[in-house]
Amino acid sequence: MTVRLPPSTPGMTIGLFGGSFNPAHAGHRHASLLAMRRLRLDRVWWLVTPGNPLKDNSRLPALQARIGAAEKIAAHPRIAVTGFEAAINARYTVETLRWLQAHRPSVRFVWLMGADGLARFHEWGQWRAIAGMIPIAVVDRPGAAFAAFAPAALALADSRIPERDAALLPSLPPPAWTLLHGPLSPLSSTALRRTPKM
Ligand SMILES: Nc1ncnc2c1ncn2[C@@H]1O[C@H](COP(=O)(O)OP(=O)(O)OP(=O)(O)O)[C@@H](O)[C@H]1O
Ligand SMILES: O=C(O)c1ccc[n+]([C@@H]2O[C@H](COP(=O)([O-])O)[C@@H](O)[C@H]2O)c1
Numbered sequence: 001m002t003v004r005l006p007p008s009t010p011g012m013t014i015g016l017f018g019g020s021f022n023p024a025h026a027g028h029r030h031a032s033l034l035a036m037r038r039l040r041l042d043r044v045w046w047l048v049t050p051g052n053p054l055k056d057n058s059r060l061p062a063l064q065a066r067i068g069a070a071e072k073i074a075a076h077p078r079i080a081v082t083g084f085e086a087a088i089n090a091r092y093t094v095e096t097l098r099w100l101q102a103h104r105p106s107v108r109f110v111w112l113m114g115a116d117g118l119a120r121f122h123e124w125g126q127w128r129a130i131a132g133m134i135p136i137a138v139v140d141r142p143g144a145a146f147a148a149f150a151p152a153a154l155a156l157a158d159s160r161i162p163e164r165d166a167a168l169l170p171s172l173p174p175p176a177w178t179l180l181h182g183p184l185s186p187l188s189s190t191a192l193r194r195t196p197k198m
Pocket of ligand 1: 113
C-alpha cells in the first residue's frame with residue numbers, strides 16, 4: 001500500500017499531534033497553534049489514529065470520517081491532517097515514530113500532547129523509549145494541572161527544560177520535554193459527544 005505523508009523538506013521542524021479526534025474541535029487547533037508559535041515549528045501534523053490502544057474503540061467513527069471533519073476544523077496552511085498510521089499498520093506511537101524516523105530522517109519531529117496525555121503517558125507502550133526518541137511538548141489543559149506530578153513527569157524530571165527555552169526544544173537531543181502554559185481551551189471531544197444534536 002502506498003503511504004501518503006504530508007509534504008516536508010529536510011530540516012523542517014514538525015509537531016506530531018496524535019489523537020482520536022472523535023471529533024476534532026477548536027481546542028486541538030488552539031493547542032497546535034500555541035505549540036507552533038512557542039516551539040517555532042514549521043508545521044503541525046494531526047495524526048488521526050486508527051484507535052488509541054488504551055481506549056475502547058468499538059464506537060469510534062471511521063478513520064476517513066474523522067479525518068474529513070478534522071480537516072474542516074484545522075483549516076490552517078501549516079496544519080496537515082493525516083491518517084497514515086493506519087496505512088503503516090502502527091497501533092502504538094512508538095511504531096509510528098520508528099517508521100517516521102526511518103522514512104523522514106532529515107525532519108526534526110516533536111511529539112505534542114495535551115496535559116491529560118502526560119498524566120497517562122506511563123501507560124503507553126514503551127513510553128521510556130518514546131521519550132528517548134523525540135522531544136515532547138505538553139500543552140496545559142483545564143483540569144490537568146496534576147499532570148506535572150504524574151509518574152512519567154516525575155520519572156523524566158531531569159530532562160524537563162524551562163518553558164522559556166521552548167523554542168530550543170526541537171533541536172535538543174531527547175529525552176527533553178517542556179510544559180507549555182498559556183490561554184487554555186476548555187473544549188473536549190467528550191463534551192462534544194455528550195452535546196445532543198439539534
Ligand atoms: N482543549 C485542549 N487543550 C489542549 N490539548 C488538547 C485539548 N483537547 C485535546 N487536546 C489534546 O489533543 C490530543 C488529541 O486529543 P483527543 O482527540 O483525544 O481529544 P479530547 O478532547 O482529549 O478527546 P476525549 O475527550 O474523547 O478524550 C491529546 O493530546 C489531547 O490531550
Ligand atoms: O502507544 C501507546 O501505547 C499509546 C497509548 C495511548 C495513546 N497513544 C496515542 O496518543 C494520542 C492521543 O490519543 P487520544 O485518543 O487521547 O486522542 C494518539 O496518537 C494515540 O495513538 C498511544
